[in-house]
Amino acid sequence: MSKSSPRRFAGKSTGTVTVIEARVHRSSARNARVAFILTAVVVGVLAAVVAASYWHPIVALIVGALVGVPCGAAAWLLVRIWPVLRLLWWWITEVLLAVLLLTGWVQLAGHTPMVVTLLVVALVVGVPAAVPVIRRQVIAWAWCLVVRHRLRVCFAQFIIANQSGSLPLILWARPTPVGERVWVYLRPGLSAKDLEGRLDKIAVTCHASTVLIERAAENNAAYLRFDIKRREVLTAHVGSPLVDQIDPTAPVSASPLTVPTALDLPDVDAPTITLPAQGKPAGKKPAPTTSANGSKPAASSSAPEDDVSDWI
Amino acid sequence: MSTTVPAPVAGVPVGPGLSMFDPIFIGIDEFGQPVYLDVIYRNILIAGEPGGGKSGLVNNICGHGVLCDNTRLVLFDAKLVELGPWRDLADAFIGPDIDQGIDVLRRLLVVATNRYTWLLANRRRKLAPGDGMSVIVTIIDELAMYSTVLGTKPQQEEFSALLRGLVSLGRACGMPVVAATQRPSWDIIPASLRDLFGYRAAFRCTSLNSSNIILGQGWAEQGYTASDISPTNQGAAYLLAEGGVPRRIKAAYLSDTDIYNIADYAAWTRRPTSTPAGDTTGWEMAA
Numbered sequence: 001m002s003k004s005s006p007r008r009f010a011g012k013s014t015g016t017v018t019v020i021e022a023r024v025h026r027s028s029a030r031n032a033r034v035a036f037i038l039t040a041v042v043v044g045v046l047a048a049v050v051a052a053s054y055w056h057p058i059v060a061l062i063v064g065a066l067v068g069v070p071c072g073a074a075a076w077l078l079v080r081i082w083p084v085l086r087l088l089w090w091w092i093t094e095v096l097l098a099v100l101l102l103t104g105w106v107q108l109a110g111h112t113p114m115v116v117t118l119l120v121v122a123l124v125v126g127v128p129a130a131v132p133v134i135r136r137q138v139i140a141w142a143w144c145l146v147v148r149h150r151l152r153v154c155f156a157q158f159i160i161a162n163q164s165g166s167l168p169l170i171l172w173a174r175p176t177p178v179g180e181r182v183w184v185y186l187r188p189g190l191s192a193k194d195l196e197g198r199l200d201k202i203a204v205t206c207h208a209s210t211v212l213i214e215r216a217a218e219n220n221a222a223y224l225r226f227d228i229k230r231r232e233v234l235t236a237h238v239g240s241p242l243v244d245q246i247d248p249t250a251p252v253s254a255s256p257l258t259v260p261t262a263l264d265l266p267d268v269d270a271p272t273i274t275l276p277a278q279g280k281p282a283g284k285k286p287a288p289t290t291s292a293n294g295s296k297p298a299a300s301s302s303a304p305e306d307d308v309s310d311w312i
Numbered sequence: 313m314s315t316t317v318p319a320p321v322a323g324v325p326v327g328p329g330l331s332m333f334d335p336i337f338i339g340i341d342e343f344g345q346p347v348y349l350d351v352i353y354r355n356i357l358i359a360g361e362p363g364g365g366k367s368g369l370v371n372n373i374c375g376h377g378v379l380c381d382n383t384r385l386v387l388f389d390a391k392l393v394e395l396g397p398w399r400d401l402a403d404a405f406i407g408p409d410i411d412q413g414i415d416v417l418r419r420l421l422v423v424a425t426n427r428y429t430w431l432l433a434n435r436r437r438k439l440a441p442g443d444g445m446s447v448i449v450t451i452i453d454e455l456a457m458y459s460t461v462l463g464t465k466p467q468q469e470e471f472s473a474l475l476r477g478l479v480s481l482g483r484a485c486g487m488p489v490v491a492a493t494q495r496p497s498w499d500i501i502p503a504s505l506r507d508l509f510g511y512r513a514a515f516r517c518t519s520l521n522s523s524n525i526i527l528g529q530g531w532a533e534q535g536y537t538a539s540d541i542s543p544t545n546q547g548a549a550y551l552l553a554e555g556g557v558p559r560r561i562k563a564a565y566l567s568d569t570d571i572y573n574i575a576d577y578a579a580w581t582r583r584p585t586s587t588p589a590g591d592t593t594g595w596e597m598a599a
Binding site: 229233236240242246 | 400
């Protein structure tokens with residue numbers, strides 16, 4: 001935001017950081033001049049053409065000049081104060097909110113006794129603070145206001161866009177369960193690819209955990225969606241809705257299984273452990289006929305005979 | 313050890329109200345929104361470290377499948393326990409027996425070919441929900457067991473070739489394939505088979521390279537790598553499906569009790585129903 005305030009002399013005297021500011025400032029002055037000339041000429045000629053149908057052409061020319069010059073001056077003024085207007089526009093939500101709150105407070109204090117005033121204030125502040133749902137909503141929307149300014153800081157401070165220094169349009173923001181989602185319309189000079197390499201820096205500037213960029217429209221590469229994440233939901237336990245579809249008291253139904261009895265290593269004969277890796281018998285370890293605890297390896301009839309014949 | 317249940321003759325489910333043509337709920341995305349997956353007309357490859365949560369996703373699809381009307385399951389599970397709870401509900405359940413697996417894949421390919429002939433005769437190219445044909449979902453847990461461990465080399469190659477045929481043929485005739493494995497590198501699964509799977513789910517991997525093998529080359533460089541998933545966060549994955557960009561998701565978790573409850577309920581609603589007249593065996597009817 002500081003970038004928009006003109007600092008011509010600082011820009012001229014110091015090094016690389018302020019070069020852009022000077023350039024931006026110069027372009028602003030030039031733009032204002034161009035706007036003045038263009039508007040004055042176009043409006044003046046139009047006015048003169050219209051006036052020529054009523055008066056003598058020379059009088060019409062003078063009338064055209066009289067109309068065109070003030071219009072050009074208005075355009076010049078608009079372009080010159082544009083940085084200030086832009087600043088006001090950026091903070092319009094906060095300005096309006098502050099005006100609303102202050103007006104409300106003054107009106108309330110002026111029309112009600114002190115006790116009632118305090119009571120109303122306590123209710124207006126206390127109820128949202130006490131009810132968790134409202135509190136979370138208020139905080140989430142407050143973050144939306146904050147994050148739009150933080151994104152603008154990102155673009156202004158380290159994502160140098162184009163020669164005229166125009167910043168992307170930061171559009172609507174709304175809370176998501178994990179943070180905020182902001183829609184941004186890029187200006188010439190930037191692309192989603194440029195921003196992808198700087199996501200970590202954007203996350204830092206937004207005081208967030210991570211930032212993700214997605215295209216918001218299939219047919220417009222300039223229209224992006226920033227997903228700013230502050231909380232992690234993927235660590236949560238996710239239940240399946242299938243559980244609600246069923247009746248858990250359904251009768252148990254399972255086909256009988258022949259459970260093998262050879263559940264320990266000594267119970268299985270050495271030659272039967274032929275897990276073939278790549279088709280060759282992998283009976284690498286000729287197990288001793290008696291194991292360490294002295295138990296005889298039982299000739300397990302429950303070992304899968306059919307499998308063994310297939311494996312070798 | 314190989315537990316085989318014969319194909320139930322009365323295997324036409326009429327109780328459940330779900331359909332395989334519905335999107336399947338598989339979890340939430342990183343914004344807390346539910347994630348649905350269209351399994352029909354798609355083949356899914358699920359991969360990641362052991363203990364990453366692959367079976368959770370597989371069981372979600374299985375659980376949806378058993379509660380679906382007019383759906384048949386063909387389950388391959390060399391480990392038995394992951395898909396074992398659904399063994400009575402499946403038309404074929406193949407344990408660590410590659411011969412049986414090859415037989416079933418051959419039958420599936422015959423069914424697929426017959427279905428395409430039927431579609432051709434009906435001047436169509438794709439199966440629609442109104443056709444009345446059953447959806448045959450093939451679910452393979454630990455694909456590597458069949459393609460590298462069990463059987464002889466020719467058998468493994470035949471299995472891979474048949475599976476490649478099923479994956480490439482099954483999409484439009486209502487026979488999707490869901491395959492899970494740990495690391496689908498070329499020495500485990502032929503690259504020609506791997507690349508046929510349109511949807512990918514990458515659970516936690518140890519390296520960028522492993523993640524790239526699952527999701528496809530280049531995603532790790534763009535920041536989509538399953539190696540940044542925390543090892544303690546089981547069920548978190550990158551899902552490459554609709555949208556074309558991997559999404560971080562958390563797969564819904566079904567506990568063992570939930571799985572058996574769903575299986576019991578599905579068996580309850582499927583089995584006691586009377587066999588429709590004229591339908592003798594499931595497989596021929598499906599063809």
